[in-house]
Amino acid sequence: MAKASGGEPRQPDGAPALGPGRARAESRGNSFMKSALAILGETGRTDFTVLEVVERSKTSLRAFYQHFATKDELLLALIDKIMSESTERWRAETSSLTATDALRRIVQRLSAPASSSTQEGINRGLTFYNDHLQETKPREFARVLEPLHDLIRDILRRGIADGSFRSNIEVDTAAAIFMQTALGAMRLRNLSRELTGVEIDSDAIYDFCVHGLAS
Known part of the structure; x- marks a missing residue:
């Protein structure tokens, strides 16, 4: 060594x-x-x-x-590991993209359908457990989401610098809203079929999220 x-x-x-x-x-x-x-x-x-x-x-x-100390701590550690590893990959994927393309890629990754029944089970269980953690351990759960929030914030700053996004955006707030909107929209995959007759896809989520950012 x-x-x-x-x-x-x-x-x-x-x-x-x-x-x-x-x-x-x-x-x-x-x-x-x-x-x-x-x-x-x-x-x-x-x-x-x-x-x-x-x-x-x-x-x-x-x-x-x-x-x-508890099962919650175990699941927080698990979500932390998944989120940090995923965000690290996404940062590498988006580093050479324009800000708008980078945000689109993030939404695509967040809303991608599960590749197997096992992954679907993991996604379903953790997605709904997030609500519990937000209510019972908001500070710890916020820390878990920090890497993704930081990535989106960095992309927004790139977009402001190159003129893709409005210069008066409050970056921290916009990144948090964008992140939570994209994460929450994942639940619409099945519900949207009943509400609209079609599945809401990543492009629709991206268009909605980025609308308030454009210059």
């Missing part, structure tokens, strides 16, 4: 190397998240118990509570 200037061992990618104990703890925490994800994929529900997660992970309740 390479060494940092202060002598701290580092992994090849430059991140500090984990000691054996910390590495085991992180691995076990990931195991609990993978087990929760598997249950979500199978059932599409978040009313599973901590005991089910523990049994799926082949560990113990004691080990679980060394990592997470």
Whole structure:
């Protein structure tokens, strides 16, 4: 392993190397998240118990509570991981696009249909659990959404700089509204068929969201 200037061992990618104990703890925490994800994929529900997660992970309740105080903390960690990894990919995808195309790409990614029944179960379970987290843990849930909010805010600033968007936009507020509108519109996929006879797609969501931004 390479060494940092202060002598701290580092992994090849430059991140500090984990000691054996910390590495085991992180691995076990990931195991609990993978087990929760598997249950979500199978059932599409978040009313599973901590005991089910523990049994799926082949560990113990004691080990679980060394990592997470509640099931909410486990699911917050899971959503945090999914959101941060997804946002990192989307940032790379949109870095070379115009601001308008970048926002369209974000909406497309957020509203893309599930690629499998397992993914559909995960999406359904976590989407509706978000309401619970917003009510019970708003500060923690806001922190989970920060990477996506930051990405949209950066794209809006690019659009203001190149003249695509109005110069008087309050960027933080507009980014939050855009993000929440796009996330909320995901639920319209099935409902829209009953309301309008057609499915509301990502283009319709994008057109609505970007309307108030244009210069």
